[in-house]
Amino acid sequence: MTNVPITATKPKVAFFDFACCEGCQLQVANLGEALLDILGAIDVVEFREVMSEKWDKDYDVVIIEGSITDHHAEERIKKIRARSKVLIAYGACACIGGVNGMKNSFELDEIRQYVYGKDFKLFDSVKTRPIHQVVKVDYFVNGCPIYPPELVEVIKCALRGLPYTVPDNPVCVECKLNENVCMYDKGVSCLGPWTKGGCNSWCTSNGNICYGCRGEVKNPAKNAAAEVIGKYKLNADLIKNKFDMYNKCKEGDINGGK
Numbered sequence: 001m002t003n004v005p006i007t008a009t010k011p012k013v014a015f016f017d018f019a020c021c022e023g024c025q026l027q028v029a030n031l032g033e034a035l036l037d038i039l040g041a042i043d044v045v046e047f048r049e050v051m052s053e054k055w056d057k058d059y060d061v062v063i064i065e066g067s068i069t070d071h072h073a074e075e076r077i078k079k080i081r082a083r084s085k086v087l088i089a090y091g092a093c094a095c096i097g098g099v100n101g102m103k104n105s106f107e108l109d110e111i112r113q114y115v116y117g118k119d120f121k122l123f124d125s126v127k128t129r130p131i132h133q134v135v136k137v138d139y140f141v142n143g144c145p146i147y148p149p150e151l152v153e154v155i156k157c158a159l160r161g162l163p164y165t166v167p168d169n170p171v172c173v174e175c176k177l178n179e180n181v182c183m184y185d186k187g188v189s190c191l192g193p194w195t196k197g198g199c200n201s202w203c204t205s206n207g208n209i210c211y212g213c214r215g216e217v218k219n220p221a222k223n224a225a226a227e228v229i230g231k232y233k234l235n236a237d238l239i240k241n242k243f244d245m246y247n248k249c250k251e252g253d254i255n256g257g258k
């Protein structure tokens, strides 16, 4: 990671999107007062959704949404990386491939034909990859969409040149601290035991299940997970299939996996 130097001018920050629904950009727009604070400390020099200006010099920080799904995107992210001191990947699409990774369950030509019809060979497409499988990523902000307080924290760390450690405890830890009744006790399966926390159990605290959008916890509490599977007579393959909705892009990490 390269520190952003403290200079008289504000750091130049750009937002870029690749294959995604742009929902994480909406979360940025919804930051409210926190966004105003951040905007006071930086110069946003490119952000397609809100401005038409382009920046022709290097960036201090780039904030990247979306996955790499064709050759053009691969070339584009490499060029952006070459011009950036610090790169933040934000959202499940950028950090782990997210829902775009479901494409990788199919033969590429099969899925191209399904989407583009008989002229599918005219349309470029490659297997879905998260950003860190193509270029080096300095910071990750997980989630679909991102959890706004975490994005603010990561941007502050990036501007100060400080590390940010992605929480690596299961969502269940935060869920229990929030004193929620477990979804399993309500007869509904939930991916919290296998999923990285850091979202303050956003979904389960609001009456929903965890869908695994922050990616797989590195050191899952295997005994606890096995206990859940045993206690509620779950099919482990079914859990894995559910997990695949966000987590199909695992191999080939330039960063060594995050």
Ligand code: SF4
Pocket: 020, 021, 022, 023, 024, 025, 065, 066, 090, 091, 092, 093, 094, 098, 099, 143, 144, 145, 146
């Ligand atoms: S992570 Fe989710 S909300 Fe964000 S861009 Fe991807 S699909 Fe949309």
Ligand code: SF4
Pocket: 171, 172, 173, 175, 176, 180, 181, 182, 183, 184, 190, 191, 192, 193, 201, 204, 210
């Ligand atoms: S399984 Fe889901 S609902 Fe139960 S404690 Fe874990 S995160 Fe909460």
Ligand code: SF4
Pocket: 143, 144, 171, 195, 196, 197, 199, 201, 202, 203, 204, 209, 210, 211, 212, 213, 214, 215
């Ligand atoms: S509870 Fe699960 S699905 Fe919801 S934001 Fe957190 S990690 Fe994502």
